[in-house]
Amino acid sequence: MSSLLEKMGQAAKASANVLRKMSTAQKNAALCAMAAALLAEESAILAANEEDLLSAREMGLSAALLERLKLNAQRVAAMADSIQQITQLPDPIGYVEEMFVSQDGLQIGKQRVPIGVIGIIYESRPNVTADAAALCFKSGNAVILRGGKEALQSNQAIWHALQRGLKATNVPQETIQLITDPNRALVTELLQMNNYIDCLIPRGGASLIQRVVKEATVPVIETGVGNCHLYVDCAADLTMATRILINGKVDRPAVCNALENLIVHEAVAAEFLKVAGAELEKYGVTIKGDAPTCALLPKAIPATAADYDTEFLDLTLAVKVVADYQAAIEHIQKHSTGHSEVIVTNDYQTAQAFLADIDAAAVYVNASSRFTDGERFGLGGEIGISTQKLHARGPMGLKELTSYKYIILGNGQIRGTTGADFSK
Template identity: 70%
Template structure:
C-alpha cells in the first residue's frame, strides 16, 4: 500500500471518530469558519485557478472542460454561500427515525449515523472540492478527495483555505484531505483503500465512472452520467417547449443535467423543429438528427447510433422524430442513463403515464432538467447525482451521506 495513502487513511479514520461526536453547533461553527476562509483566501485561489486555466489552454483542453474548470469571484461566492446554507440545514446525525416496542418489551430505534470516511474522485470542477467538503463535514464524515490534474493547483488552494477554517474552529485539518498526486497509479490504489474508506463516489464523465466501477474494491456509489432526454409530445405547448429546451441545452451544456437528446412527436415536428432550430442558432448548437429531422432541417447532420447514446457535454444535440408516445418511451428507455428525463405536454394522462413509464432518478413534467441539483432541491448542495438505486438516488445531500444503526433500550431482558 502506498505510504501516503495509508497515512491519509489513518488520519481520516481518527478525524472521523472525533467528528461523529461533534455537536451540531460545533459543526455549524466549523462550516461558517470555512466560509470565511474561502473569502480570506480568494486571491490565492484565483491565482492558482489562472495557472490551471493557462495550462489547460496550452494542452488543448476542450472549451466545455475549461468552462468547468474556471473560477471567478462569483463562483467562489457560490462555494462560500453553500457552507452558510448547509449550516442552516437540519443535522441528520443522531436523528431517530422510528422507535418501536418489541414483544419482549425492548424499545428499538433507528438512528442516523455518518458513513465514516468517504473517498471522492472527480475531474475538472474545483467547486466540487468545496461542495463535497461542506456536505461531508455537516453529515459527520471525514473525506479524502482526489481531483483531476487539470484542477490540481485550484484544488490545493481551496483545500488550504478549508483546512485553515477547520483549524480556526478547533477541528483537525485531516477531517478534509486532498491527494496531492493526481497520477492514475495512485488513483488505482485509492480505489482499493478498503481498510480506511467506507465508500467511494466518482463524479465526472462516463470514462471516469466506468473506470472506478471496474477497478474499485471499495463500495461505490455511481453518479453523474447524464444522457438526458426532452420529449415534445403532440399536445405540447410549443413556446414553452422551446423555452425549456434552450435552458436545458444551452444554459450550461457541460453539466450532467443538460439535455443531450430531443425527441419530437411527428404531429408537431414540421412546426416545432424550425422554431427550436432558430432559437438555438445564437448558441451555435450542432444538430444531429434522424432522417425525418434532416428532411425538415437542412442544417442538421445525420445522427449515428453513438450520437443517441452520447453525453456530449457540449453544444451538440441529437434529435429524433417519433410517430407515437410508445415509440418515444422505447427510445428513451433504450438510451437513458437514468439521470433526468423531461416531457412537455398539456395532456394530463400523458404526463402521468410518462412519470410511470420512465425509470430515472428525476422525471419532469413541463420543466427544465437543469433543476436536478442539490441546491435547487433544497439540499444546500450535492455530492453528486446518483444514477443507481441502492443506498441513494438522485441529488445526494446530507441524509444520503449517512447510514443508520439500531439503538435498543432494555430493562434487563434476556432471550429465552
C-alpha cells in the same frame, strides 16, 4: 499501498471517530470558519485557477470544459455561501427514527450515523472541493478528495483555505484531505482501500465513473452521467417546449443535468423544429439528427447510433423524430442513463403515463432538466446526482451521506431458550 495513502487512510479513520461525536454547534462553527477562509483566500484561489486555465487551454480543452473549470469572484463567493447554507440545514446525525417497543419490551429505534470515511474522485469543477468537503463534514464523515489534474492548482488553493478554517476551530484537519499527487496509480490504490474507506463517490464523465465502478473493491455510489432527454409530445405547448429546450441545452451544456437528446412527435416536428432549430443555431448548437430531422433542418448532421448514447457535455444535441408516444418511451428506455428525463405536454393522461413509464432519478413534466440539483431541491447542496437505485437516488444531500444503526434500550431482558432461536 503507497505510504502516502496509508497515512491518509489512517488519519481519516482516526479523525472520523472524532467527527462523528462532534455537536452540531461545533460542526457549524467550523463550517463558518471554512466559508470565511475561502473569502479571505479569494486572490490566491483565483491566481491558482488562472494557472489551471492556462494549462487547460494548452491541452486543448473545449470551451464548455473551460467554463466548468473557471472560477471568478462570484463563484468563490457562491462556494462560501453554499457552505453557510449548509450550516442552516438540520443535522441528520443522531436523529432517531422509527422508535417502537418490541414484544420483549425493548425500545428499538434506527439512529442516523455517518458512513465513516468517504472517498470522492472528481473532474474539472474545482467548486466540488468545497461543496463535497462541507457536506461530508456536516454529515459527520471524514473525506479524502482526489480531483482532476486539470484543476490541481485550484483544488489545492481551495483545500488550503478549508484547512485554515478547520485549524481556527481546533477541528482535526485530517477530516478533509486532498490527494495532491496527480499520479494515476494512486487512483487505483484509492479504489481498493477497503481498510480505510467506507464508500467511494465518483463525479465526472462516463469514462471516469465506469473505471471506478469496474475497478473499485470499495462500495461505490454511481453518480453523474446524464444522457438526459426531452420529449416534445403532439399535445405540447411548442413555445414552452422551445424555452425548456434552450434552457436545458444552452444554459450550462457541460453539466450532467443538461439535455443531450431531443425527441419530437412527428405530428409537431415540422412546426417545432423550424422554430427550435433556428433558436439552437443562434446559440451555436450542432444538431445530429435522424433522416426526418435532417430533411427538416438542412444544417443538421446525420446522427450515428452512438450519438444517441453520448453525453456530449457541449453544444451538441442528438435529435430524433418519432411516430408516437410509445416510440419515444422505447427510445428513452434504451438510451437513458437514469438521470433526468423530461416531457412537454398539455395532455394529463400522457403526462401521468410518462411519470409511470420512465425509470430515472428525476422525471419532469413541463419543466427543465436543469432543476436536478441539490440546492434547487432544497437540500442545500449535493455531493452528486446518484443514478443508481441502492442507498441513494437523485441529488445526494446530507441524509444521503449517512447510514443508520439500531439502538436497543432494555431493562434487563434476556432471550429465552424455549422455542426456535433463528438468530443462530
